[in-house]
Amino acid sequence: MHKKLLAASVFWLVGGTLAAAQEQTLTISVYGFAQDEFSEALYKPFEAECGCKLVVETGNSIERLAKLDANKDAPVIDMAVFSLADALAASRKGLTEKLDTAKLSNHAKLYDFAKDPNGDGMSVGYTFYKTGIAYRTDKMKVESWADLLKDEYVGHVALPNITTNQGGPVLSMIGKALGKDRPDLKDAMAAVGEKRDEFVTFYVKSSQLVQLMQQEEIWAAPMGHFSWAGISKLDLPVGWATTKEGDAGDMNAMVLVKGSKNQDLALKFMDFWLSTPIQTKIAEMLIDSPANKEVVLAPEIAEKLTYGADVANKLTFLPAATTLDYREKWLAEWNTTIAQ
């Protein structure tokens, strides 16, 4: 009986080791949206190419950061994606590894701003998007971000809450329009705070905007361009404003987790994700705008994304260091002047 048990254990152990040797596993942590599409366009083709197995964890940027921090002595995640500010936070906490860009054959194909977005060599941008103003063309004229504060419009405007990714960039653009572009956003918040009761809402979920626009609750709202598809489908005269200050830009970046055991495989995966065919496919599915400048898209696809050098070069990116260093102060200021 004992011999049989021993034999079974040995068989199980050897079998397990052999299986592990045959199939390397890469654990990635990404945003939870459009996972079916990512699986089809990115994960499955990569698994087929590397002969390895991908384990995909999903969640938001903050959850990922907390998890990386908790497991820093024995990392379980090999590669993760972050907002720029959280990528910088991870780097400052010593949770990420410097990227060997020589191993990323597609690195040179990226827009310059995506090559090393935080300037610390720890991350690489894989998608970017613009944040601008969608508005009712029949009800108002928007030529500047400051127009959102005009008395005749403010009662029909929704702004993003400071807790959303759009909060900081939008207030920064309002500050820029008011000629008071300070990193602490104090002037912009004071201007918004003065009219806090008149703004329709400070939204926490951009999915609300389609409904608010449809119900004519709002005429205008600043939003990430990823929300534009839903708004533009409404049977209403809506447009994407061309303001003299331009649109705000934001980016998501990939990082390599410090101490991960599969760094080479993780770099291969990053390179695969940045390659022209994969970036094209993801863009054509209208999931993420390409950071690879060699991607060529049909006009009807391009207009739904943040695409092209012309668009990219006009965007104002709020430095991640500013977001990170000031977001506590923004929050305190927001709570005293706007949320209360």
Place this chain on the structure above:
Amino acid sequence: MFQNRAEALALALPAAVFAAIVFLVPVVIVLAEGFRSPAGWTFSAYTDFFSEPLNRLVLLRTFKLGLAVTIVSAVIGYAAAFAIVNLSASGKGRMIGLISLPLMISPVARTYAWIVILGRTGIVNQALQAVGLSDEPIRLLFTETAVFIGLLQLFLPLMILSLISALENMPKDAILAARVLGANWFQVFWKVILPLTREGLVVGGTLVFTGSLTAYITPAILGGSKVLMLETLLFQRVTVANDFVSASVIAFILITMCFAANLLLKRLATARNKR
């Protein structure tokens, strides 16, 4: 039912161990964070929290709103439950089904429905204009009133269901006896129904108060972020400030308030009973 206590305890053990591992341990870990500092154990996070006037204001507002929702749902709940228990068996079943139905729908969907109802072009504003109570749409959405309505609709079914079960267990002739002895309807409610259904009120009250205190999506969406509540503050501390210590302090306050509400309701019910 059981031969001895040990047998009963043994049967309860797996559920108790499961609850301890998946619920109690994580809660203790989260709460311990609020008492920890690099120098050791401390209350400094709590003193910091309460020294901030904004935090005290938010705490008071959250408590007041929770209390208001609980009281109003108890008043409406008693009336509804009383009407339902007096229906025929099939009518009662249908009504309970209808009351339970919203509980099966996600709170997010229910909250979005209120955006339609309370909007400028929504049914409430249309009705107000139709009867001439207002000339133009009134702003109902994104106000404290909207949060109150949203929370009330969210948790009222829990109060009604708790009270239905309590009223059903009450001896039917108690009300009749009180009436025969000359009690008016207020006295019947205060001296007969309330003491006999207190358990249901305690359960319903705790569920409604706890739910209102900890709901995030309804105040966040219907309040339009102009009205800070403890739960929105907690969300901010985690998602923007990445400050798990303050978040743990807020979580501790919320849990304490929930326990306190439950104990207080129980105490009130028992006190009334002794009189």
